[in-house]
Amino acid sequence: MRASHTDRERAIDVLKAGFSEGRLGQEEYEQRLARASQAQTYAELNMLIADLPQGPVPMPAPQPAYPVVPRTFLPAPPPRTNGSAVGALVCGVLTPMYGLTAIPAVILGHKARAEIRRTGEQGDGLAMAGLVLGWLAIGGILALILILVAAA
Structure with a gap:
């Protein structure tokens, strides 16, 4: 499928972000930028940005300092005094x-x-x-x- 101007701009934005984050060197960034400007299809654009994150990167959940014990194995709280x-x-x-x-x-x-x-x-x-x-x-x-x- 043929790529539109908007699709090329999105790909260029991904390349800019990759360059500003230090994922691409100056020379590689310029080469990819020139190829993105001339890309005719989605496949060409995807090849240029496939190895770069395209949006927020999910962070792994922080691990607690102590192991989490399921409620079933914890002792029951003492009954309240009336x-x-x-x-x-x-x-x-x-x-x-x-x-x-x-x-x-x-x-x-x-x-x-x-x-x-x-x-x-x-x-x-x-x-x-x-x-x-x-x-x-x-x-x-x-x-x-x-x-x-x-x-x-």
Whole structure:
């Protein structure tokens, strides 16, 4: 197939890039440039630029400094601690100072234990401690109220 002026210009651009990158010497560049200007077919143009890169050269991907281990062979991350369980324990510990935190300790403790059974998270001991402290505080407050009522 016959080459057009645009095809010759593209080939000349490839030759210019090859020369500016140091892939062609001055004499070889001039010879190829003259032949490209007179080329009549695609085959003639392709012979002149076949050994030169024609566009961005793909770079190999950088290799990591350490071997990549597939996720299947890595240990599973430890299960998370349930946030409600932590909240139950904190409320239970604060009950002697602030008597009102006994009720949230019990509520959060029951909520946390249900979530832990459902999701497999950690923190069942924290939730149980919050529950025990909360119920003890509620029981102590009720006992104190009964003693005061009986004394009156």
